[in-house]
Amino acid sequence: MKIDKHGYCSNGRLCSATTVFSFLFVLGTVVFNTPVLGGNYPQWWIDRGVVITNAAVTNDFAAVNAGQLKWMATQAKAEMDSKLSGGSGQAVSNLIASFTTSNNYCAVNVGQLKNAAKPFYDSLIAAGYTNTYPWPVPPGSNCNDFALANIGQLKNVFSFDLTGFTGEIDSDGDGMPDWWEQAHGFNPNDPADAAQDADGDGLSNLKEYIHGTDPRNPDTDGDGMPDGWEVDHGLNPTDFSDLMSDADNDGIPAFYEYKHGSDPQDAASIPTNCYYYVDGSVATNGDGSVGSPFKTIQAALNASTNTYDIIKIADGVYAGTGNKKLYAGAKALMLTSTNGAEHCIIDCEGDGRAIEWYDTYGANNGLSVMKGIQIRNGYTSEAGGAVFYYGNGLAIDSCMLISNSSIQGGALHVDWSDWVMAIILRNCLIASNAAPLGAGLDIQFGAANGSQGYVQNCTIIDNAGSGICFSDDYETNPLVLENSIVWSNI
Ligand SMILES: [Ca+2]
Ligand SMILES: [Ca+2]
Ligand SMILES: [Ca+2]
Ligand SMILES: [Ca+2]
Numbered sequence: 001m002k003i004d005k006h007g008y009c010s011n012g013r014l015c016s017a018t019t020v021f022s023f024l025f026v027l028g029t030v031v032f033n034t035p036v037l038g039g040n041y042p043q044w045w046i047d048r049g050v051v052i053t054n055a056a057v058t059n060d061f062a063a064v065n066a067g068q069l070k071w072m073a074t075q076a077k078a079e080m081d082s083k084l085s086g087g088s089g090q091a092v093s094n095l096i097a098s099f100t101t102s103n104n105y106c107a108v109n110v111g112q113l114k115n116a117a118k119p120f121y122d123s124l125i126a127a128g129y130t131n132t133y134p135w136p137v138p139p140g141s142n143c144n145d146f147a148l149a150n151i152g153q154l155k156n157v158f159s160f161d162l163t164g165f166t167g168e169i170d171s172d173g174d175g176m177p178d179w180w181e182q183a184h185g186f187n188p189n190d191p192a193d194a195a196q197d198a199d200g201d202g203l204s205n206l207k208e209y210i211h212g213t214d215p216r217n218p219d220t221d222g223d224g225m226p227d228g229w230e231v232d233h234g235l236n237p238t239d240f241s242d243l244m245s246d247a248d249n250d251g252i253p254a255f256y257e258y259k260h261g262s263d264p265q266d267a268a269s270i271p272t273n274c275y276y277y278v279d280g281s282v283a284t285n286g287d288g289s290v291g292s293p294f295k296t297i298q299a300a301l302n303a304s305t306n307t308y309d310i311i312k313i314a315d316g317v318y319a320g321t322g323n324k325k326l327y328a329g330a331k332a333l334m335l336t337s338t339n340g341a342e343h344c345i346i347d348c349e350g351d352g353r354a355i356e357w358y359d360t361y362g363a364n365n366g367l368s369v370m371k372g373i374q375i376r377n378g379y380t381s382e383a384g385g386a387v388f389y390y391g392n393g394l395a396i397d398s399c400m401l402i403s404n405s406s407i408q409g410g411a412l413h414v415d416w417s418d419w420v421m422a423i424i425l426r427n428c429l430i431a432s433n434a435a436p437l438g439a440g441l442d443i444q445f446g447a448a449n450g451s452q453g454y455v456q457n458c459t460i461i462d463n464a465g466s467g468i469c470f471s472d473d474y475e476t477n478p479l480v481l482e483n484s485i486v487w488s489n490i
Contacts, residue, residue: 060152067104083162091119111145126179202228279314296322330359332366359391367393378404384413393422409442410435417446439465453479
């Protein structure tokens with residue numbers, strides 16, 4: 001067969017001709033005691049490109065190399081993930097994740113082939129597809145693990161066919177199949193564990209199975225709201241970004257409802273004892289109560305002492321000292337307007353940015369929110385023309401960031417950090433900002449794995465430079481762009 005630099009054949013697949021295929025499995029059975037397949041082979045081999053039938057004849061007596069084994073294993077995982085409700089399992093995922101592109105030409109011996117195939121069969125056995133490995137047990141009883149494996153043997157080991165397989169064994173009849181119980185450390189022969197709550201998140205183990213959540217993790221999606229609370233309140237325990245949802249349209253994000261013990265499905269239920277009011281039209285600065293609001297936004301920021309306080313700003317154009325170059329430090333709080341971003345405007349007058357969060361000590365200052373606020377004409381010779389954020393989590397919802405500029409992040413700069421971050425922008429207009437780097441948004445995730453970034457339902461338009469600049473030191477954390485327009489940013 002023709003081998004490319006990765007050790008695969010010319011198109012990365014095992015080459016085969018149907019005519020020789022049945023013959024080759026005879027060899028496989030010399031060592032592995034599974035049935036001969038005859039001339040048939042699983043459809044998924046073709047569907048997933050494991051074999052091609054119009055190429056050069058495969059010599060199934062030839063030694064298997066590591067590249068071929070990795071390709072077969074990767075496709076087998078995909079097939080199991082698509083056909084088994086429990087998927088291929090964590091051990092298979094770990095195996096595939098450990099694959100590199102090096103050493104693909106190295107020959108594989110029988111012991112190595114069995115070692116790679118074992119987690120697949122562990123999952124197939126747990127799912128009830130089979131009850132045995134396709135080789136003699138104990139290992140080595142009638143085959144030589146140090147012998148070179150051949151292509152026929154590779155095919156034989158991965159010849160399982162899940163077409164039409166529906167069986168899931170639930171030995172104790174508690175609604176949780178054996179494979180799931182075993183995967184999460186429960187007893188597949190004891191129905192009592194179905195009603196238990198192993199992680200104390202308010203969701204029984206059975207309900208964790210039903211909702212696809214982790215029964216050993218009280219917050220499967222890591223959005224700060226426990227699995228049980230999310231299910232009880234109509235949220236999705238496997239969706240991180242719903243922490244900013246507002247199902248009851250009371251203006252309070254689900255995450256803030258959770259933190260304050262109010263109901264995200266009931267507009268009559270809102271947080272209490274956490275508000276500071278701002279109204280720039282009052283004659284004198286008050287105490288921040290609804291009847292005696294502060295005159296400036298900074299006065300409210302200074303007064304806030306509790307995490308997740310809510311600062312509510314009356315309609316108006318806010319400018320001048322106390323309403324720009326705002327500093328929130330490490331405080332996690334929510335700035336929101338009374339009637340939306342069209343009516344609540346911070347005008348920076350080309351002198352400084354609107355607001356900066358800076359959490360000197362780094363960890364876990366929580367999620368700050370800006371909702372329904374317009375920021376215009378911010379300018380700084382540093383980063384973040386309208387907003388500079390250095391902390392644990394920021395959500396900007398239903399805001400308009402217009403005509404701001406800086407050297408990096410014309411509207412928003414999220415600064416590199418050492419800890420996990422959450423950044424969500426939703427329903428925002430980011431327009432006519434400017435910066436040499438990230439004219440609209442400049443978002444940097446730091447060295448911690450697990451950061452989450454979402455840009456949802458946003459319009460990022462007419463910014464002078466790139467619309468979005470995103471970097472992630474860990475190189476695995478995504479910035480998810482959904483239902484958004486990124487247009488004319490040059
Ligand atoms: Ca069970
Ligand atoms: Ca859980
Ligand atoms: Ca969620
Ligand atoms: Ca509510």
